[in-house]
Amino acid sequence: MIRDLIIKNRSYRRFFEEVAIERRTLRELVDLARMSASAGNCQPLKYIISCEPQKNALIFPHLAWAGYLEDWPGPCEGERPAAYIIILGDTKVSKSFGCDHGIAAQSILLGATEKGLGGCIVGSVQRAKLAKALNIPSVYEILLVLALGKPRETVVIERVAPRGDIKYWRDSESVHHVPKRSLDDIIVG
Amino acid sequence: MIRDLIIKNRSYRRFFEEVAIERRTLRELVDLARMSASAGNCQPLKYIISCEPQKNALIFPHLAWAGYLEDWPGPCEGERPAAYIIILGDTKVSKSFGCDHGIAAQSILLGATEKGLGGCIVGSVQRAKLAKALNIPSVYEILLVLALGKPRETVVIERVAPRGDIKYWRDSESVHHVPKRSLDDIIVG
Numbered sequence: 001m002i003r004d005l006i007i008k009n010r011s012y013r014r015f016f017e018e019v020a021i022e023r024r025t026l027r028e029l030v031d032l033a034r035m036s037a038s039a040g041n042c043q044p045l046k047y048i049i050s051c052e053p054q055k056n057a058l059i060f061p062h063l064a065w066a067g068y069l070e071d072w073p074g075p076c077e078g079e080r081p082a083a084y085i086i087i088l089g090d091t092k093v094s095k096s097f098g099c100d101h102g103i104a105a106q107s108i109l110l111g112a113t114e115k116g117l118g119g120c121i122v123g124s125v126q127r128a129k130l131a132k133a134l135n136i137p138s139v140y141e142i143l144l145v146l147a148l149g150k151p152r153e154t155v156v157i158e159r160v161a162p163r164g165d166i167k168y169w170r171d172s173e174s175v176h177h178v179p180k181r182s183l184d185d186i187i188v189g
Numbered sequence: 190m191i192r193d194l195i196i197k198n199r200s201y202r203r204f205f206e207e208v209a210i211e212r213r214t215l216r217e218l219v220d221l222a223r224m225s226a227s228a229g230n231c232q233p234l235k236y237i238i239s240c241e242p243q244k245n246a247l248i249f250p251h252l253a254w255a256g257y258l259e260d261w262p263g264p265c266e267g268e269r270p271a272a273y274i275i276i277l278g279d280t281k282v283s284k285s286f287g288c289d290h291g292i293a294a295q296s297i298l299l300g301a302t303e304k305g306l307g308g309c310i311v312g313s314v315q316r317a318k319l320a321k322a323l324n325i326p327s328v329y330e331i332l333l334v335l336a337l338g339k340p341r342e343t344v345v346i347e348r349v350a351p352r353g354d355i356k357y358w359r360d361s362e363s364v365h366h367v368p369k370r371s372l373d374d375i376i377v378g
Binding site for chain 2: 049157180
């Protein structure tokens with residue numbers, strides 16, 4: 001059931017870093033994005049994949065993690081992503097990418113979830129530094145970085161509290177709580 | 190398998206309009222979007238759902254269909270969507286929506302596909318006219334309209350031809366062909 005997969009597909013930020021992900025697996029995930037919808041069928045997205053520790057180490061320093069957890073600088077060594085898929089916008093194909101990268105990211109993460117993996121869509125990226133680290137040609141705009149691995153944390157969905165705070169938080173057991181608005185709050189007509 | 194669902198989830202533009210979709214079904218689909226990722230967990234999206242012929246008739250005239258099929262003005266009566274989910278950005282919550290609506294749209298359409306339905310993400314919308322027709326408060330930005338129904342056409346994926354044209358086309362049997370770039374064309378590193 002897609003519903004089960006969507007519920008299981010949480011944003012994970014701590015991983016069993018030693019559980020490697022093969023390049024073939026990442027290609028299968030990108031293939032899911034390839035067959036997903038694209039505005040005007042333009043297909044302006046390109047992808048960089050990484051599953052080698054050396055390449056991963058070039059990517060990790062340029063990502064920001066979990067803005068609401070002020071005391072947590074991001075995953076420590078051993079808990080970092082085992083792989084990445086970087087979604088690029090090819091400005092030779094289009095100057096705007098609409099929400100194509102959202103569609104693609106969701107397809108990839110649902111595919112990862114089905115394989116027992118998990119990940120996080122990272123939008124807070126030091127783009128210029130990452131482009132330099134990986135020698136990404138300037139014709140490509142960095143849209144999103146998907147961090148992937150075997151999840152090493154528990155994430156639970158809960159209701160937005162009465163005062164309406166949507167900030168996720170971690171309890172003393174390191175369980176990550178994500179408040180979601182109710183269905184009746186978001187259907188307005 | 191998510192791969193099968195993603196392949197089956199094509200953009201359908203002709204439907205068995207007489208096959209109604211219940212409001213409950215639309216709420217289930219929005220619930221899939223509700224539990225999907227949102228940048229910073231802000232959840233700025235709101236939704237309007239429609240499955241009544243009168244309300245559908247207020248929406249349909251403000252949508253543009255299949256830009257590449259110049260001789261086809263859109264689905265005729267009897268082949269029009271049986272329902273719609275309009276994705277709004279709530280500017281009280283956020284001024285920018287990133288690609289949240291892409292993530293939400295993909296969750297909704299995969300859910301619809303699993304239920305034997307299909308749809309199309311319509312981004313070419315006469316927004317001011319639609320807002321007026323449905324009395325949508327100006328605090329909401331219309332992001333996307335998802336047209337839904339029981340598909341009445343065959344859509345096939347094929348390889349982009351050597352000259353690289355990504356325009357979809359319809360053959361003499363009204364089969365809709367969608368050229369997709371190859372995996373090796375889109376993985377650039």
